[in-house]
Amino acid sequence: MEGRTVEDKLREEYFEILPEIRAVCEHLEAEIKYRVLPISHSLDRFERIIVRSRVKECESALDALRRRQEGATFDPERAEAYTLRSLKDLAGVRILAFPRARLGEIDAALRNVFDNWTEDPVLGDNGEKLAFKYWGFSAASNEISGEYQIVSMLTGLFWEVEHSAIYKPSPQLRGVVRSPKMREPIANVLKALSAFDEEFELSIQQPR
Amino acid sequence: MELKELATKTRILEGAGYRYSFDREVYFNRQAKKAFSVEFVEDRSEDEIEQLIRDNAPSTNWRFFFVEPPSAAVERELANILG
Numbered sequence: 001m002e003g004r005t006v007e008d009k010l011r012e013e014y015f016e017i018l019p020e021i022r023a024v025c026e027h028l029e030a031e032i033k034y035r036v037l038p039i040s041h042s043l044d045r046f047e048r049i050i051v052r053s054r055v056k057e058c059e060s061a062l063d064a065l066r067r068r069q070e071g072a073t074f075d076p077e078r079a080e081a082y083t084l085r086s087l088k089d090l091a092g093v094r095i096l097a098f099p100r101a102r103l104g105e106i107d108a109a110l111r112n113v114f115d116n117w118t119e120d121p122v123l124g125d126n127g128e129k130l131a132f133k134y135w136g137f138s139a140a141s142n143e144i145s146g147e148y149q150i151v152s153m154l155t156g157l158f159w160e161v162e163h164s165a166i167y168k169p170s171p172q173l174r175g176v177v178r179s180p181k182m183r184e185p186i187a188n189v190l191k192a193l194s195a196f197d198e199e200f201e202l203s204i205q206q207p208r
Numbered sequence: 209m210e211l212k213e214l215a216t217k218t219r220i221l222e223g224a225g226y227r228y229s230f231d232r233e234v235y236f237n238r239q240a241k242k243a244f245s246v247e248f249v250e251d252r253s254e255d256e257i258e259q260l261i262r263d264n265a266p267s268t269n270w271r272f273f274f275v276e277p278p279s280a281a282v283e284r285e286l287a288n289i290l291g
Contacts, residue, residue: 067233069282070245070247070248070274070275070276070278071232071233071234071243071245071272071274071278071282071286072231072232072233072234073232073278073282073285073286073289074282074285075278075279075281075282075285076281076285077279077281078279078281125211172230172231173230174230175229175230175231175233176230178230178233179228179230179233180214180215180218180228180246180249181215181218181228183211183214184211184215187211
């Protein structure tokens with residue numbers, strides 16, 4: 001059809017696959033909650049595990065795919081080359097844990113179930129692991145992949161603040177947080193949160 | 209790439225009158241009609257970037273410094289957006 005932009009084509013694709021994305025999201029959330037349950041039941045009073053899922057919104061998916069292109073611009077003459085199905089996180093689950101000592105235990109429990117999923121950790125600018133991350137296909141779909149992350153609660157909540165305070169009301173500001181100049185202050189926040197986690201863990205190990 | 213190195217390159221570009229497009233993730237200068245993608249800036253040395261900034265060969269068309277050279281259609285699109 002003449003006059004349709006790459007974005008138009010992708011929006012149409014999004015709504016075609018939306019039921020399947022939802023199914024993957026629900027399946028993934030249920031499976032993860034079930035597998036994490038034994039750990040949740042063994043938590044100390046100060047410990048917490050939260051499992052959250054989300055379906056990536058249409059404009060957010062388009063923006064993520066566009067920003068994968070150098071110059072963040074779709075080539076209008078190669079519209080057929082773009083598909084939202086290439087995004088790994090259309091359906092995503094995040095597991096937040098406090099303190100972070102629980103992260104490894106949760107990871108081990110889920111690896112037993114998602115053993116053929118691809119590991120793709122979130123790394124900081126200094127190469128440090130910020131979150132465990134995996135993507136793959138579930139029984140809910142062999143076309144739409146899902147993704148799950150296991151992250152310290154402090155870091156995960158910081159990402160949520162970024163998302164709800166900045167991207168959600170003003171999606172055009174997503175690029176500001178991704179800009180080279182913002183990388184250093186963000187790295188400093190993550191470092192401070194990590195130092196808090198570390199000190200807290202040391203403190204609770206000492207006799208009270 | 210180290211954040212310090214990236215910060216130095218950003219200073220070089222900004223010192224030469226380049227602005228950062230948050231939407232397109234490129235450094236651009238309307239007078240010089242040049243744009244550098246973030247990927248290119250991360251990939252190349254400070255010296256190389258400085259040399260490309262200094263290169264004042266007259267041009268009426270935008271010049272895009274990308275790791276993967278953009279297609280003519282993408283160049284047109286970006287030229288329209290950057291003004």
